Amino acid sequence: MKLKSLLLLFVLSGCMQYVSPAHETWDSYLSGASFMDMTETSKIAKRPVYLGHGGKLLNTNIDKSAILDYGDKATNDNLIGREYMAKLEYELYDSLRTAGVSVERAGTDVVVILVRDAIIARDKGDISPNGADTLGTVARILRKYNSTYLEIAGYTDSMRDATAARRMSLDMAERVGVFLARKEINPARMFIVGRGAARPIAAQDGVGRLTNRRVEIRIAPAR
Numbered sequence: 684m685k686l687k688s689l690l691l692l693f694v695l696s697g698c699m700q701y702v703s704p705a706h707e708t709w710d711s712y713l714s715g716a717s718f719m720d721m722t723e724t725s726k727i728a729k730r731p732v733y734l735g736h737g738g739k740l741l742n743t744n745i746d747k748s749a750i751l752d753y754g755d756k757a758t759n760d761n762l763i764g765r766e767y768m769a770k771l772e773y774e775l776y777d778s779l780r781t782a783g784v785s786v787e788r789a790g791t792d793v794v795v796i797l798v799r800d801a802i803i804a805r806d807k808g809d810i811s812p813n814g815a816d817t818l819g820t821v822a823r824i825l826r827k828y829n830s831t832y833l834e835i836a837g838y839t840d841s842m843r844d845a846t847a848a849r850r851m852s853l854d855m856a857e858r859v860g861v862f863l864a865r866k867e868i869n870p871a872r873m874f875i876v877g878r879g880a881a882r883p884i885a886a887q888d889g890v891g892r893l894t895n896r897r898v899e900i901r902i903a904p905a906r
Contacts, residue, residue: 700804701815703858704865712864713857715871721834721901725874729832733905736871741767741830741904764904768793771828771902778820781813792903795821796884799855799896810862818859821900822866834874834901835860841880841887841895853877859898872905 704712715736717729734740741764772793776786783801787794802814810818825831837852837859856875864870880887885894 700807700812701810701862703809703861709857709861712861713870713873713875715869716860716873716875718875720876721832721874721903726832726903726905729871729874730905733832733869733871736869738869738871738905739830741906764791764906767828767830768902768904771824771831774824774827775821778824779817781817784817789901792901795900795902797859797898797900798894799898800893802859802898803855810858815862818862819866822863822868825863825868825902826866828902829869829872830905831872832874832903832905833863833868833872834876834899834903835863836875836899836901837877838882838895838897838899839880840893841883845879848879849877851877852879855898859900 715732717725717732719725730740768791772786772788775793775795779786779795781801783798785796787796797814797817802810802817804811804814825833835856837854837856839848839852842848842851853876856877860870860873860875863873880895883895884897887895
């Protein structure tokens, strides 16, 4: 009887809808996050906060066997960084073979593009069960590759009210940030922004509008 009860509890827990915590508590989950674009300047400015929250820079958190014993230090550091990010990219690409989710390379950075309907339920506006699975996979990999900064940026399709678009896009970005923070991703690693209808990646009609409603997680090495 006890075994049946445990199995039932396991099945039910696996089917439970993820529910974001109350909006007024989000600030506590995102303590240490920066609400600005992730630029080279902002990453340098963020470094003391990141280190103060227990973060580790890439060159102090790598496999020492990967360090080359010859050559210029800057060159070697760049090589190590590229290898680190290439492994991260491969793990994300191999683990996120889901409709509406893609992984791209942007220089040294890796970008995970999450179309809104792939992670947010249409009827509730909160993270869907499939979205929770996808973001849980992202969190698992980010815990492993923890010498990285994350820019979590929300976008909408074109809207008449630019203020409403920015508010909606920021809500999506913060919602994803809170989810990751609850999955043990240090919020001091995060830059969170809502860009409204800026930077469309598809036409602003039909399927293109659905594609433009998205969250992008840009992952950069913390140096």
